[in-house]
Amino acid sequence: MRQWLGSIAFTAFLFVSVPVYAMLLFITLPLRDDPYRWAIRWVVAVFFVLRKLCRLSYRVEGIENLPGAGSVILMKHSSTWETLAQIQIFPRQSWVLKQELLWIPLFGWALRFLEPIAIDRKGGAAAVQQVLAQGQSRLAQGRCVVIFPEGTRMPAGQTRRYGLSGALLASATGKPIVPVAHNAGYFWPRRGWLKRAGVVRVVIGEPIPTAGRDARQINDDVQRWIEAQVARLAAEGG
Numbered sequence: 001m002r003q004w005l006g007s008i009a010f011t012a013f014l015f016v017s018v019p020v021y022a023m024l025l026f027i028t029l030p031l032r033d034d035p036y037r038w039a040i041r042w043v044v045a046v047f048f049v050l051r052k053l054c055r056l057s058y059r060v061e062g063i064e065n066l067p068g069a070g071s072v073i074l075m076k077h078s079s080t081w082e083t084l085a086q087i088q089i090f091p092r093q094s095w096v097l098k099q100e101l102l103w104i105p106l107f108g109w110a111l112r113f114l115e116p117i118a119i120d121r122k123g124g125a126a127a128v129q130q131v132l133a134q135g136q137s138r139l140a141q142g143r144c145v146v147i148f149p150e151g152t153r154m155p156a157g158q159t160r161r162y163g164l165s166g167a168l169l170a171s172a173t174g175k176p177i178v179p180v181a182h183n184a185g186y187f188w189p190r191r192g193w194l195k196r197a198g199v200v201r202v203v204i205g206e207p208i209p210t211a212g213r214d215a216r217q218i219n220d221d222v223q224r225w226i227e228a229q230v231a232r233l234a235a236e237g238g
Contacts, residue, residue: 006053022110035113055197062204067178069142072170077148078185093144131165156185167215176207181229
């Protein structure tokens with residue numbers, strides 16, 4: 001019962017905090033405050049409340065592989081958790097996300113100021129070209145580009161064929177790919193209100209070289225590594 005009550009209270013906080021922090025971002029824009037700083041502040045607050053109400057924290061393994069500026073990161077997608085955690089774990093970044101998120105009042109309006117790469121998921125080749133063009137621009141600015149190659153949240157223990165856009169972007173720019181696995185889907189499922197108590201484990205892999213390699217081969221290597229790590233975490237009790 002305690003976990004249910006904490007989960008409901010946390011979800012209420014999450015929904016209430018979005019317009020509050022969005023408004024703070026808008027108010028401080030004329031002061032030339034960096035909008036990205038408000039994203040970090042919001043995530044810090046959300047994770048503090050998550051830890052207190054749901055007793056859910058996280059730890060990062062492979063921190064020595066933490067990417068520097070201008071890196072391509074491909075991350076497992078099984079929860080809402082990682083869409084928040086990436087802001088706290090990785091250097092300044094842009095994310096590839098579905099353009100519908102930008103239409104959400106306040107949340108989407110604030111999100112625009114963080115300069116994501118917002119694509120039409122049904123756009124096919126046009127969406128891939130957008131990732132390549134805008135991704136190269138963000139990398140040139142020294143940002144990381146974070147991509148969820150599965151394209152949508154997958155239930156814990158499941159996967160699908162990884163999309164090629166991340167591998168194509170890395171190959172075109174000669175950037176290595178930093179693969180990231182985690183077991184957040186077991187603690188914060190993609191559907192349902194209940195958040196399980198525990199510790200989400202995030203594993204950052206060694207950068208995978210891409211220069212001069214076929215994008216499909218790169219993609220296969222990335223998926224093989226990420227899914228093997230997810231299976232290992234599950235076997236170890238995640």
